[in-house]
Amino acid sequence: INNKEKKAVNRIFENGAVFFRHGFDNIRNNIYNVKTFEENFKNYIGSKHALAVTSGTAALRVGLAAINIKPGDEVITQSFTFVATVEAIVEAGGIPVIANIDENLDIDIKDLKNKITKRTKCIIPVHMLGTPSNIIEINKIAKKNEIYVLEDVAWGLGGSLKNKKLGSHGDMGAFSFDHAKAMTTGEGGMLTFKNKNLFLKASAWHDHGHENNPRLPRWEDSRSSSGFNFRMNEIQAAIGNEQLKKLDKLINFQISKKLNLSKIVQEYNFRVRGK
Numbered sequence: 001i002n003n004k005e006k007k008a009v010n011r012i013f014e015n016g017a018v019f020f021r022h023g024f025d026n027i028r029n030n031i032y033n034v035k036t037f038e039e040n041f042k043n044y045i046g047s048k049h050a051l052a053v054t055s056g057t058a059a060l061r062v063g064l065a066a067i068n069i070k071p072g073d074e075v076i077t078q079s080f081t082f083v084a085t086v087e088a089i090v091e092a093g094g095i096p097v098i099a100n101i102d103e104n105l106d107i108d109i110k111d112l113k114n115k116i117t118k119r120t121k122c123i124i125p126v127h128m129l130g131t132p133s134n135i136i137e138i139n140k141i142a143k144k145n146e147i148y149v150l151e152d153v154a155w156g157l158g159g160s161l162k163n164k165k166l167g168s169h170g171d172m173g174a175f176s177f178d179h180a181k182a183m184t185t186g187e188g189g190m191l192t193f194k195n196k197n198l199f200l201k202a203s204a205w206h207d208h209g210h211e212n213n214p215r216l217p218r219w220e221d222s223r224s225s226s227g228f229n230f231r232m233n234e235i236q237a238a239i240g241n242e243q244l245k246k247l248d249k250l251i252n253f254q255i256s257k258k259l260n261l262s263k264i265v266q267e268y269n270f271r272v273r274g275k
């Protein structure tokens with residue numbers, strides 16, 4: 001984090017100090033950091049759409065809202081993840097179903113198949129420690145059973161499988177920009193989409209149900225769902241745009257340090273399986 005982020009934030013103060021992602025068109029000098037960040041991020045990932053939110057947890061929660069998770073719906077995730085993955089399911093009213101992990105620390109395909117029932121609505125594979133889940137196989141299983149796939153890419157930003165970035169394989173991908181992740185906006189997150197309809201639903205849910213009809217003033221806007229306030233603000237996005245430009249360099253820097261990945265995986269295996 002250096003002068004680039006500082007300058008990007010200063011630019012907001014020098015151009016009307018608009019922190020809100022919407023509106024104030026006459027004073028912001030055509031600067032829309034959140035919109036730009038979504039555009040840049042979706043291009044980086046290679047997804048059709050992207051929605052900036054306030055955290056990775058919010059990204060997961062909004063994703064589950066967009067596919068209309070209802071009480072009693074089962075959502076399968078894995079035993080090794082951060083608590084937020086399960087919190088998002090519980091807060092959506094769903095039932096978290098926990099599958100085992102494999103030797104890559106990702107969801108175990110055999111156990112995943114065993115956990116599918118008639119009530120399964122969604123699978124959340126987590127690309128742990130940058131190791132990609134077997135997302136190709138997961139997609140096949142999901143398609144066959146008519147289940148959504150929401151990738152938790154909090155640890156997998158920048159990684160790819162079969163020349164496609166993680167987060168562009170499933171129906172949606174949830175990213176975190178908290179202070180401990182590969183890139184940061186202080187707190188923040190992003191949800192990526194293949195499908196425009198899911199994007200529009202998620203966009204409304206994250207913004208009190210607002211459909212942002214350009215022909216209506218915001219206070220008369222149309223709504224067809226309930227919602228939350230998980231909107232990213234302009235300051236976070238200004239930082240995010242600068243961080244994103246540095247991301248590949250940062251990842252290559254880590255690789256060039258020649259970290260002994262198999263040793264790290266072994267240590268984690270020992271710790272996880274040791275319990």
Ligand SMILES: *Cc1c(COP(=O)(O)O)cnc(C)c1O
Nearest residue numbers: 055056057082084154176177178
């Ligand atoms: C960090 C993390 C999240 C949540 O992200 P926040 O931005 O901290 O809310 C979700 N899932 C995993 C696997 C994480 O590591």
